[in-house]
Each structure stands twice: as structure tokens, then as C-alpha cells.
Amino acid sequence: MRFGEVFRYEFAHRLRAISTWVYAVVLFLIGFYIIHVAVTGTNPVHVNAPYGLAEKTALLCGLFGLLVTAGLFSDAAFRDRTAGMDALLFTTRLRPAEYLRGRFLAALAINGILLFAIPIGLAVATQMPYLPRDAFGPNTPAAYLQPVLLFALPNLVLIGVILFTIAALTRQVIPVYLGAIAIFIGYIVASNSWSGIANPMLSALADPLGINALKAMTGYWTASERNTRLIGFPSMLLWNRLLWLAIAAALFAVLQRTFRFTQRNERGRRDGKAVEAPGETHRERGSGIVPQLRGVFGSRTRMRQTLAVTRHSLAEAMSGRAFPVAILATIGLILLRGWDLSETIYDTITWPVTHLVAEILSERLIVIPWLVIALYAGELIWKDRETGWAPMADAPPVRTSVVLLGRFLALVTLIALFQLAFMIGGILLQVLQGYYHFEFGLYLRILFGWNLVGYILLAAFAMTVHVLVNHKYVGHVVVLLATVFNYSALSGVHHLLIYNGGPKLIYSEMNGFGPFVTPFIWFKLYWAAWAMLFAVVTMLFWVRGPELGIRQRLATARARLTAQTIRVAGLAVVLILALGGFIFYNTNVLNAYLPPQKAGLPQAEYERRYARYANLPQPVIAGAELRFEIYPEAPAVDTRGSYRLVNQSGVPIRFVHVETPSGREYEVRSMKFDRASKSELLD
Secondary structure (H helix, E strand, O other): OHHHHHHHHHHHHHHHOHHHHHHHHHHHHHHHHHHHHHOOOOOOOOOOOHHHHHHHHHHHHHHHOHHHHHHHHHHHHHHHHHHOOHHHHOOOOOOHHHHHHHHHHHHHHHHHHHHOHHHHHHHHHOOOOOOOHHHOOOOOHHHHHHHHHHHHHHHHHHHHHHHHHHHHHHOOHHHHHHHHHHHHHHHHHHHHHHOOOOOHHHHHHOOOOOHHHHHHHHOOOOHHHHHHOOOOOOHHHHHHHHHHHHHHHHHHHHHHHHOOOOOOOOOOOOOOOOOOOOOOOHHHHHHOOOOOOOOOOOHHHHHHHHHHHHHHHHHHHHOOOHHHHHHHHHHHHHHHHHOOHHHOEOOEOOOOOHHHHHHHHHHHOOHHHHHHHHHHHHHHHHHHHHHOOHHHHOOOOOOHHHHHHHHHHHHHHHHHHHHHHHHHHHHHHHHHOOOOOOOHHHHHHHHHHHHHHHHHHHHHHHHHHHHHHOOHHHHHHHHHHHHHHHHHOOOOOOHHHOOOOOOOOOOEOOOEOHHHHHHHHHHHHHHHHHHHHHHHHHHHHOOOOOOOOHHHHHHHHHHHOOHHHHHHHHHHHHHHHHHHHHHHHHHHHOOOOOOHHHOOHHHHHHHHHHHHHOOOOOOEEEEEEEEEEEEOOOOEEEEEEEEEEEOOOOOOOOOOOOOOOOOOOOOOOOOOOOOOOOOOOOO
């Protein structure tokens, strides 16, 4: 049976692929990490309670497993086209339905096996000896298995059908990831509206991932029930699963009816006619005369080559319908996510002023630039290799640094275009809410200044990861997971240890960005030095020509390690040490640095020392005469004056406690009472 042959081939191919096991490790680490995040504070519900495990499994497999699902199903749908075997395969007796079913079910089986890495990661994490044991209850195998059967596998079928359909019909990877992004963001946006459905059954059925049905069933469970009671197989949840599985089956049936073994016309050579090179005439080809050209190699030539690579890479990335759809979708998401902006500032209705629109939308939709960087970095690096054009594209005498810089500039341009979409969406949001004071300069400073600088640094990191990993889909996953981990899990670490980290810029109508710009710039210069070092590593391991093994890549890197490359790497290291040392001196030596996880220690020490004085009778301030001399250019302020203290306690007061501002930025020059007194303790 031809269907069985397709299934066995695809299944065996995925089992042999290293990327499959990399995906398994990634999913295992996600489950392992989530347990560590969940162990916070005191909670009567155990971290490994059946309810909590079901919710975690549904979320992780349904949403955070999207990248793995997109990679597996897109590869299954158009790997033949990427390898150039589609034209030969489609001439066989294989029918479209057999082809689609074999590829889809094989990818589904592999992905289903990989999903078990998440509950395994959850279970292993609960046994870590350094975690508090009172946060966990007994581990029940059914508590890990039931969520996989009820949530993970049905959701995989639904999401897999959607992404496989997009991949099979478009035969491009970008639309698949755009579909994954739409599922992710659309689910988050739609989840806010399900709670407003009065009928609990309809509310449960409306959630394609079944999480709302889970919450409806367990909403009135006690803590004890959540710790011990299994989810089971309730009718509400089963109807939800059957509904969305039926929708998935209908969509796959539509795909089988619309899919054809045909190749759509593409630009270039598709009509049987050769594409003539510029300046080449028919007479020259027929006569066999080869024109003699004298090569010119210099800085000007390299500049023109860099711009040519940038234009070509940019044109390829923007070709097709996926890019304009992504831009329009970004503008639509800005309107959708920012519509309630005027009601989110301290529960007060406020105008959608420019700095609020730019800053808040940048935070709410920060995942969009991350996805753009991860996906398009992979596309720009792998485009020639996937189409088989790499041996010819890498043959001309063009430096590797030129190719790398040209594609990096194309990636930066793509990021800037999405920032332009942010700006357009923000202005439309202001117009639709009746606000017309557009501060274009402020938009430029935030979106094309501070934000773009951070995204450029992230783009340098993404290209390095894609080159070192040397696998497109694994590179997507690694870049996104590293970015999310760097952004969330390391939030309490020193900014010198968080790539692209630094102080947050805070804007006010009175002070603008105030004193935050200078430290922000120093930190970005420090991370730019790291980006320079990443660029050197990327150039050393950049693949040119045919695919190479690890040994050949290391040998190529050694050959490219010239004196000039060593000087650039040495300069990057010197800048890292110099800028890092300067920042450390200003942060940790000149100022008292306190990590966020120890932010409460001074208050705790203060309470330990002075709590015994809490009820000691003290005078109250009944009047004050103060004079302030403000020096904005310093900035500094000088305060002089007097307070009138009155004893209202009814008992004599022998000791007066005076608290003065603490820190190196304050200085108390003198202080005295209008009667005899002496200092007992100066602390």
C-alpha cells in the first residue's frame, strides 16, 4: 500500500534526524523549567497536583509546543520541494490523498511521541532535591498521562492540521510560522472573551485547547480536591474534544480535495525559456565569444557588493503574500491589543498619548519583533541552501564578511519595517480614539531609536545561533527559547550578565527620558561589543558551498582565522572588558548595588534593629519653615529651615529619634535643637 510506504519513510526519516531529538530535549527542558517557576511562595495547592499538571500540559503542548509542531509539519509538507524531488515524486502513481495522509500521520506520530517529553520533564523536576519538598505532593502516573490524552494529543491534531494545511497549500515556511503566531496571539486575545459567555457549556466548547472547559469543571474544587482528584473524562470536556477534532477532520478533508500534484509558476525559469543575463546578447552566446572583464576589488567594490546582497536578500524575504499579510496583521494586532490603553493607567481614563502608545504596545507585542528576528534570520541564512542555489551563489569572489553583512542589513531593514507598522498602528489607534496630537519625533526615538537598537543586537545573536546550530527549524526554536529565557528567567540577574540587558527607559512629559539615557547607551555599547564578537564567530562558521560536517567546519574556521580576524576579535574582547569594567565600577563600586532577589534585605534589617522603638512616644511636627535652593544643572537641592515639634503624648519624652535621608547622594551638614541635648547614637 503506497500510503504505508509514505508513512514508513517519513517516520523513519524523522527518527534518524538529529533535530527530532533536539526538539525532545527542548520540550523536556520546558517542562523541567516550568516546575521551577511554579515553586514560588506558599500555596495550598501542590505544584504537581493533577489539576495543575493538566493546566501546565495543556498550555505547554498547545501553545509553547507550536514552534516544534510548525517545524515538523512544515518539513513534512514541502521537504520534497526543498530537495527538488517534488517534480519526480508527483509523476509516480502516488495519489494526493495517500501522500498527504502518509506525511501528516507520520509527522503527527513523531510529534505525539515528542510531547511526552513535557510530562517527563515535569515529573523529573519534582524530584530535584534542592526544591522545597512541602511544595509537592505524591506523584501519580495517571495525573501525568491523562492530560496528554485529554489535551496534548487532541490539540496536536487540531494545530497540526492547520499548520500542515498552510504548508501544503503555500509550500513556504514563513506562512506556516505566521499561522503559528496567529494561533498563539489569537488564542490569548480570544481567551478574554470566553469568560463573558453566560452558558457554561458554550463557554467550554468555544475554547479549542480545552483549557476553559478545565477551568469550568474545576472552578469550585477545594484545595484538597485539586491536590488529589484526577481530571477524569467528564462529558463537558469530551464534547469539547470531539467538536474540535471534527473541525480538524473537516479541514483535512478540504485539504485533500484542494491539493494538487502541480507546481505553481515562479519567477525565473518556469516556462522553458532560459533567463538571459544582463548585457548578454543572443549573438554572443551563439558565437561562443566570452567577454573579457577586468576585476576590480577594493573597498568601493565591497560596499557595492554588500548593498547588492542586501537588496537581493530583502527582495527575496519580501516576495510573496506572506510579508504584506504579516505587516497588515501586525497593524491589526496593535489596534486590537491597544484599544483598552486609555483604561489601563492606574485605573484612570487617559488620552492615548504617544509615549504610552509606543511604550505599552512595545511591551504587549514584544513577541512580534522576536518572531520576526528568529524566523527571518533563518530564512536569510538558509534560502540559497534550501533552493540548491548555494554552490553557485557562493562561487563568486565575494568575501564571507560581505555576504554576512549584507544579509544582516537586510534583517535590520525587515525589523525597521515592522517598527514602521508599529508606528502606523499606533497613529491609527490614536485617530480612532479621537486623539490627534501625534509626536512623530517621540515615535522615532522610541521605535526607531531605543527599541531598534535592542532588536539589532538580538538580530546579531539570532544569526550566530542559526549559523552554529546549522539547522533551520531547530535554530528558530533555540533563538526564541533563549530570548524568552533571557527576558524572563534572568530578570533578577545583573544586567552585565543578561544579553541585551540594561536599565529601562522611563519617559515623562516633564523630564523626557531624564537621566536614564546615559546608562542605557553605555550598556548598549557593551552589548554591541559582544555582538561584534558574535559576528566574528558567525563569519568563521558560515557555510559556503556544499554542506560540511563538524570536522570540516572546524577546519574551515581555523583557515578563516587570519590575523585581521584575530585583531577584530581582540578589539571586541578589549571593548567588552573596558566597557564592562566601567559599568561595573559605576554600578557596584560608586553605588550600592542590590540584586532584585535581595531587595527586601535592607527593610528587614531596619525592622530587626528598630522595631523595638515602634511604640516609643515621640513628638509630632506642628509647623515647618523650609527654604529650598534648586540647582537643575547639577542636579542638586539645598534645604534649610526649622521644624516645630510638640509633645502630644501626655508623658515626658527623653529621647527624640530623627531619621535622615540615607545613601551617598545625601549629606546632612548640621542639625540642632533649641535646648540642651546630646547625641546618644548616630547610625
